[in-house]
Amino acid sequence: MALPDFVEPLGDDLYAVDTGFHRPRFDAAYLIVERGRAAFVDTGTNHAVPRMLAVLDALGLGPDAVDYVIPTHVHLDHAGGAGLLMQSLPKATMLVHPRGARHMINPLALYLGAQAVYGEEEMQRSYGRLHAVDATRVRSPADGEVIELAGRPLTFIDTPGHARHHHCIWDERSGGWFTGDTFGLSYREHDTTRGAWILPTSTPVQFDPDALRRSMDRLLARSPRCMYLTHFGRVTGAPRLADLLHEQLDGMVALALRLRSAPDRHAALKTALGELYSEQLARHGVADPVAAVDDLDLDIELNAQGLAIWLDRSTT
Incomplete structure (x- = not known):
């Protein structure tokens, strides 16, 4: 079969x-x-x-x-x-x-x-x-x-x-x-x-x-x-991918700390994550990084939620 x-x-x-x-x-x-x-x-x-x-x-x-x-x-x-x-x-x-x-x-x-x-x-x-x-x-x-x-x-x-x-x-x-x-x-x-x-x-x-x-x-x-x-x-x-993961993880943590007290933090986190990934995708040679980021909407939503929970936990 x-x-x-x-x-x-x-x-x-x-x-x-x-x-x-x-x-x-x-x-x-x-x-x-x-x-x-x-x-x-x-x-x-x-x-x-x-x-x-x-x-x-x-x-x-x-x-x-x-x-x-x-x-x-x-x-x-x-x-x-x-x-x-x-x-x-x-x-x-x-x-x-x-x-x-x-x-x-x-x-x-x-x-x-x-x-x-x-x-x-x-x-x-x-x-x-x-x-x-x-x-x-x-x-x-x-x-x-x-x-x-x-x-x-x-x-x-x-x-x-x-x-x-x-x-x-x-x-x-x-x-x-x-x-x-x-x-x-x-x-x-x-x-x-x-x-x-x-x-x-x-x-x-x-x-x-x-x-x-x-x-x-x-x-x-x-x-x-x-x-x-x-x-x-x-x-x-794997070594190249690990370098990229470490670089992006550092970027995600930095933007989360910067936006810790933003008025609409969830929306701000989503926007900043989209910008981070768009820049990375363009550098990687993806033809339409804006459309690629749109395809990541679920991951961006969940990543923003997770970063917010981590921020709140790290201040208690």
């Missing part, structure tokens, strides 16, 4: 699955296959579950071939469908950060927290009801722990900064990290002859720029050949 058009084979028995969230090529889950066994890294929302099962079928794998479901963290675009997916995978164990495990076992607080950001109408439209995972099927790897998928080592490290419940996963076979949101966002429509363009994400509510810098440096310490981003896809040239 041919692979569905929302699946991209990446080599090394890895597959990127476009979850269909928000727009095409915005949100990815990954499938790792090793000697007939499989693991999902991130899952998208409930609406992505049919896609997850379809890629298994296309590869000739049954639902009982999946040993692990691995959310990088419990934000809903990464883990909103994890509970529902687990119901279809009878042999799977969920590997989730220790700070996120309780939210997978009892997702009520997770739902209410997201509802406070997005509103009830958007929650129902984009995410739906969250499904609990039986506590006996949930495991939390320690920082530095290695878990094998049919002999393929996967190393888990604690990577706060975007969220305190975030870990990244090192795949020795491909020499790449599954980075969730720790290594930023890079959308393929912004690729130029210079390569990928990338920006940090300060989504509410646990953004911590100092912790994020340390986490990014831990990823680089392994000299990765590539990064597997949830938003979106595989990127190479």
